[in-house]
Amino acid sequence: MPPRPAAPTLPVLPYRKPTRGRDYWVLDDVLPDPGAVRERCLDRNDWTEGYPHKPESWPGLRTMPALEPGELARVEKLVRKATGAPRIWAERPAGGGTVNHNCVQVVGAGECEPRPHTDSRSLCRYAAVLYLNPLVTRDFGTSFCRQRLPGGALGGNQVAAPHNNLVDALGTRYVAPDSFVEDLRVPHRLNRLLLYSANLIHTATGYCGTTLEEKRMTAVFFWMA
Secondary structure, X not given: OOOOOOOOOOOOOOOOOOOEOOOEEEEOOOOOOXXXXXXXXXXXXXXXXXXXXXXXXXEOEEEOOOOOHHHHHHHHHHHHHHHOOOOOEOOOOXXXXXXXXXEEEEEOOOXXXXXXXXXXXXXXXXXXXXEOOOOOOHHHOEXXXXXXXXXXXXXXXXXXXXXXXHHHHHOOOOOOOOOEEEEEEEOOOOOOEEEEEOOEOEEEOOOOOOOOOOOEEEEEEEEEO
């Protein structure tokens, strides 16, 4: 048989060791009643289905809004204090479209594998995930990743100008499954907000559960500053 063509060599990204208080922030006990938020989300009947239920690139179920205005204002006050940003806002995409800001997402075991990615630099400077499960283990939080290069060497973990996201920076959406390696893991904890620079490569560490009540439930946010 003829030899298989070699995989294209991907660009090596810049690396910046994720540092708490500079690149990411872990804020615990952010809402006074996370159980009420969770119950409100479980009672929703307006879910939009993603993969594997529908031919979408994103997994599980999602709907908006996750938090009510007073709850969101509380979270945003904490974000401004942590980052030192005097103002944060949800950007509107040029030409219309929707940013899934303040969106609740529910993804179960087998519905998706970890997918390292970055968020769009043109739409957000900071992103955050609020964990809303009371009973799942620590292993269903969020992982920051970096490139694994041919031969096992390590590459970078962030997207910089002029690129907007990881696909732009690598020049392709399709990479080998072992192209990234976990660099840092932040464990899941109910009512924990993980806030981070949106240009860092990150992924859900894993997904769990088979029923709506058991599946990994998070609220996600995207802010410009």
